[in-house]
Amino acid sequence: GDSVTQMEGPVTLSEEAFLTINCTYTATGYPSLFWYVQYPGEGLQLLLKATKADDKGSNKGFEATYRKETTSFHLEKGSVQVSDSAVYFCASNFGNEKLTFGTGTRLTIIP
Amino acid sequence: DTGVSQNPRHKITKRGQNVTFRCDPISEHNRLYWYRQTLGQGPEFLTYFQNEAQLEKSRLLSDRFSAERPKGSFSTLEIQRTEQGDSAMYLCASSLSQGRNTEAFFGQGTRLTVV
Numbered sequence: 001g002d003s004v005t006q007m008e009g010p011v012t013l014s015e016e017a018f019l020t021i022n023c024t025y026t027a028t029g030y031p032s033l034f035w036y037v038q039y040p041g042e043g044l045q046l047l048l049k050a051t052k053a054d055d056k057g058s059n060k061g062f063e064a065t066y067r068k069e070t071t072s073f074h075l076e077k078g079s080v081q082v083s084d085s086a087v088y089f090c091a092s093n094f095g096n097e098k099l100t101f102g103t104g105t106r107l108t109i110i111p
Numbered sequence: 112d113t114g115v116s117q118n119p120r121h122k123i124t125k126r127g128q129n130v131t132f133r134c135d136p137i138s139e140h141n142r143l144y145w146y147r148q149t150l151g152q153g154p155e156f157l158t159y160f161q162n163e164a165q166l167e168k169s170r171l172l173s174d175r176f177s178a179e180r181p182k183g184s185f186s187t188l189e190i191q192r193t194e195q196g197d198s199a200m201y202l203c204a205s206s207l208s209q210g211r212n213t214e215a216f217f218g219q220g221t222r223l224t225v226v
Contacts, residue, residue, distance in 0.1 A: 101153030
């Protein structure tokens with residue numbers, strides 16, 4: 001069936017380091033892809049999205065490109081900050097508007 | 112609008128008791144979703160409504176679970192005869208249906224602990 005596989009954590013980085021969190025999907029069609037973030041004590045928030053191949057979603061310095069050839073949507077940020085510490089979820093919408101989530105990656109940034 | 116609101120935020124109940132959670136979506140949103148999240152996992156889809164109609168239920172939703180959205184506004188999720196395995200975070204989300212561009216907005220969740 002359709003699914004999302006996400007890089008397992010936790011991930012610990014120093015401030016200003018480069019971040020990559022891997023996400024791949026399996027699907028019979030072409031889903032819309034999302035990254036959600038959950039800050040401590042808060043609900044899930046949409047970070048960025050892409051709805052078709054080669055689209056790049058971006059927000060708050062984070063970017064992810066929809067790669068049809070590798071079925072991937074990896075999250076990247078060039079220079080992370082302590083305030084980026086959170087749990088990040090990759091998700092897909094396979095056309096029926098309900099989301100399928102990965103298992104989440106806990107990111108901790110140390111000063 | 113203050114976003115999606117869920118009540119209560121925390122619920123501790125004894126095994127075998129019934130519990131009910133409430134979700135108030137963003138007012139103009141026609142779709143409302145329930146998800147369940149267990150520790151170390153991503154949210155898993157349970158069910159969703161378009162207006163007052165329940166359009167899909169996951170196989171995860173046993174017959175002890177029932178959800179309603181009586182007037183197409185707020186929704187309730189009831190769990191009857193709770194079991195320890197029901198302990199989880201229950202998340203509600205709402206959206207304005209836009210196909211592939213649909214953005215779901217999540218509440219902060221209700222954490223259920225069954226003892």
